Amino acid sequence: MKEFPMSFTRRGALAATAAFALLPAMPRLVRAETTPMTLRTTTRVIEVAGKAATVFGIENAQGGAGLILDPGQRFHVDLRNEAGVSTLIHWHGQIPPNLQDGVPDAPLAALNPGESRSYDFEPAPGTHWMHAHIPVQEIAMMAAPLIVRRPEDLRADRQEVVMFLHDFTFRTPEDMLAEIQSGHGGPAHAGTSAAPAMGAMSGMDHSAHGTAPAPSAPAPSGPASSAHDGHDMSGMAMPGMAMSGHDMSAMSGMDMGAMDLNDFDFDAYLVNDRTLDDPEIIRVETGGRVLLRVINAASATTFWIDSAALPMRLVAVDGQPVQPLAGQRFGLSMGQRLDLEIDLPGAGAWPILALREGAREQSGLVLATAGAPVAKLPLLAENPAPAFDTDLAQESRLRAVSGLAPIEGIAPRMVMLGGSMQPYRWTIDDRTWQDRAPIAATSGERMEIMFHNMSMMGHPMHLHGHHFQIVGINGQRFAGALRDTVYVPPMSSVTLAINPGEAARWMLHCHHMPHLETGMMTEFVVSA
Template sequence: MRSYDYTPNPGTHWMHSHVPVQEMNLLAAPLIVRSAADVAADRQEVVMFLHDFSFRPAEEVLAEITGSAAGRDMSTMGTAGKADTGMSGMDMSGGDMSGMDMSGMAMGGMAMDLNDFNFDAYLANDRTLSDPEVVAVEKGGRVRLRIINAAAATTFWIDTGLPARLVAVDGHAIVPISGTRFGMAMAQRLDIEIDLPGDGAFPVLALREGARERTGLILATTGAQISKIEGMSDAETPAFDTDLAQELLLQAANPLAARPVDRSHMIMLAGSMQPYMWTIDGQTWGTHKPIIATSGERVALTFRNMSMMGHPMHLHGHAFQVVNINGKAVNGAMRDTVYVPAMAMVTVALDAGEAARWMLHCHHMPHLSTGMMTEFAVSA
């Protein structure tokens, strides 16, 4: 047992194992920190926790996806502000290729890879649409949805059905954006507010990108008739934010203070489906070269994706601001996980924090399992 003493940051967060097979076995939970304003607000809060799930052993699924390329020893990250994923010794044997989803979408004449695997179920709060959670809400009330994509390898579109406002991402407030459909990659979070129009049942759906599967929950007033919703939609949903159009709309409500950049790093993301291998700066964990900074420095990290699959890049121990998208300067959102689509480039800025070795990795679990991780090494 370990104890931690820290000042909590208000927002929608989550906690989970960083051993891929354990996260694939749903070893994860929401972590919601409410501010005084949240507690006082006249609204109802609803958490929506998304997963992908297979009835087969996670080790078998991962071995099938990766062609047994998974299982790199990431245990040398250590402890106390570092990371110890303990991935050595995992059994990655077994499995044919029957579950693999090798589908893609065309992008400039090249095939873009979307989904590695067809999971048996897509879950919202551990339930499918065959028996969804029904959340009791007040007639005409305001609801704040705190949505967490805890899936191992699935990006979702959130369809609210009703007019809604996106008010925060990754636990950080943004200038509100109106809409009915918002996307989220693995490990990202969305806070969405909805003003209910009156009596009724109001589904909130999570649609798997590039496919027909969906999951969700239902907001319902007392006595509302609830109709069955099929787990398959009529048509496939599009790929998520291939041109970063959604990310371009996001503006931080509380951006970083303006100051010169002290240090810049270009971080190259690469890999392929066959052989299944994903790298950062041409290396996998164990042969990686740390990305260095000194505590207090303003650091710019530019992620350049040279592969045909998107990568949700997550940095531990820090929040960063998106400041450039494909060469266009932006006053973007504060985040801890930024999605970098195929052949795209995103720059984030941050102030280097506590002196420690912080994990920087792709939050697509099969990619992580093959070693798509490095460290952000901060010195005093």
């Protein structure tokens, strides 16, 4: 299995040689702007619960996942499709020219196997990611980090660690989607093939059209294993227990029993391609500072990031700085990102867990100083994690470091989010993609959108080609965070302000892949 090295030294900008030694597969890429970087879509074999599985990947020239760019460096990339099926990559959180946004047939066609395409634009700084804009391919892990560092990142005396979250099933994505849509999306069962099933878009139809090459390793024969029992947990703080400061899990809103939280039980939940059977151990300095860049690349799972008694500061969401917020547990839905700053108290080992909302499953990584013992961690927590941000308590506490200039008297455009589990159909303004009613905007003319969710599932709503500011929650106005993906819980409303950009047709959709697959997407059409 290829390594998924997601840590780079805090002194990397001052000692490039040392940084490259610590991160052989994530290039610093300090080179002439005329030399394009390379990315390739591919298939790769990972090990999950002791079984081999073939999944997709997006690899750089050194064979690592995704890209890290330096301050001021252009996104000058040649993308080559070596995945064996037609695909195209969306640069989530970036604001490229519309032609380079990466949605098949909107406006450019997907790349056929063996084809390449060049990209060149000024990237937005922050923690972002890249993924196929084809649901079955994203479910099969066609995704990778895209980190664009700021000048202050080079000056900061801290180590950077990427925490890339995914949900995994041994079943084909088509089988998974069929089971969910049939109303039987309960505990996942292992499929008979480890190969990821593929799809291709034709006129924005998300239907599948082909399959990937067969895996080179043995196919799995059963689901991911359950929790480990009897492991020695002494000397190790366990996330999920008591917290100090504000408690982001103290939800005063809707009862979990009234909501539909998880419509599919995956076989495993991964952090940097690994489970807690064999978590990634990040070596850190005694008493050092860590910037944890968390990316939720899961297709249908919301997570809490839990550090137990280790204090954290939330300093950015979706790549955009926020006024620091202290706590030990923060959540993020599909497509969202968190930047968490952690001051280590000395020597030791500290698990950072990703807790599946409304369930006991957990994954994670471990920060450990040299020589510190690392205890075995269970795959199941003692108690289920709470539902995420049902009353938007976390979102309401966020404040942008530098937001949009306020403009009064704008009437929000109401956008209704709806759907049901039976029949399994998810809509925007009571329409699916096939009969969509685009949202109109004018370039440079401030507008507001109010997402009103009348369904019993939460929806992470992502707008392409723009950043927006949260300016209202359930009718209460405030100057919130800048984002590109906002979570709207059941029976709630969130208002966002946007300065529409390039005159073009941009996608607006739910980032829950089964919801997207069943049509929860429309267009944000900007006119000149």
